[in-house]
Amino acid sequence: MKVLGIMGSPRIKGNTDLLLDEALKGAKSQGAHVEKVIVDKLNISPCREYYGCLKDGNCVIRDDMDSIYPKLLEADRLIIASPIFFYGLTSQLKALIDRSQPLWVRKYILKNLPESARKGVLICVGATKGEKLFCGAILTVKYFFKSIGVEYSDELLIRGVDKKDEIKEHPSALKEAYELGRRLAQGESH
Numbered sequence: 362m363k364v365l366g367i368m369g370s371p372r373i374k375g376n377t378d379l380l381l382d383e384a385l386k387g388a389k390s391q392g393a394h395v396e397k398v399i400v401d402k403l404n405i406s407p408c409r410e411y412y413g414c415l416k417d418g419n420c421v422i423r424d425d426m427d428s429i430y431p432k433l434l435e436a437d438r439l440i441i442a443s444p445i446f447f448y449g450l451t452s453q454l455k456a457l458i459d460r461s462q463p464l465w466v467r468k469y470i471l472k473n474l475p476e477s478a479r480k481g482v483l484i485c486v487g488a489t490k491g492e493k494l495f496c497g498a499i500l501t502v503k504y505f506f507k508s509i510g511v512e513y514s515d516e517l518l519i520r521g522v523d524k525k526d527e528i529k530e531h532p533s534a535l536k537e538a539y540e541l542g543r544r545l546a547q548g549e550s551h
């Protein structure tokens with residue numbers, strides 16, 4: 362089983378990064394082949410709405426998304442991890458998601474995206490504690506998953522964590538992330 366973790370924070374060894382690493386460790390404990398992509402290290406242009414993808418389901422922009430499309434299609438399990446920036450995902454991650462429009466085109470226009478029983482989860486962390494803190498991110502990731510044929514199956518949402526590796530002081534978050542990854546690779550997510 363291939364598990365792909367997409368790390369959306371620009372802060373290496375920050376809260377999101379540490380949570381994702383734990384989740385991937387959990388998945389690995391079940392024998393999964395895990396891979397982590399750090400979006401901030403890639404050169405991914407925002408979508409330019411050229412709509413070249415309407416022709417054949419491929420983007421006409423040539424950049425690091427070229428290496429991400431096959432990973433998105435081949436992963437059996439996906440983990441999207443992001444801090445909350447202004448009630449949403451980071452712009453780095455949003456660019457990757459917007460650039461997945463060619464896969465949306467394959468599914469809904471060209472109708473040639475293969476059916477799959479793939480699952481994905483969301484890990485999110487924010488500094489404040491409001492009830493609606495994660496609503497924007499959840500909506501975006503649910504729609505992203507749906508567009509690429511992945512079922513949104515679980516989430517880990519951590520409030521009140523702000524400084525660089527403050528997550529280490531959280532009583533349960535890292536352990537919960539490990540368990541999330543473990544369940545995901547076992548196919549036990551709900």
Ligand SMILES: Cc1cc2nc3c(=O)[nH]c(=O)nc-3n(C[C@H](O)[C@H](O)[C@H](O)COP(=O)(O)O)c2cc1C
Pocket residue numbers: 370371372375376377378443444445446447448449486487488489490494522523524525526
């Ligand atoms: C540009 C920016 C916008 C942010 N917006 C929010 C926000 O809307 N709500 C919130 O609770 N925290 C917000 N934060 C705080 C981060 O979510 C928080 O520091 C998080 O722990 C960072 O995770 P990281 O270490 O993985 O990057 C923002 C931080 C930055 C840099």
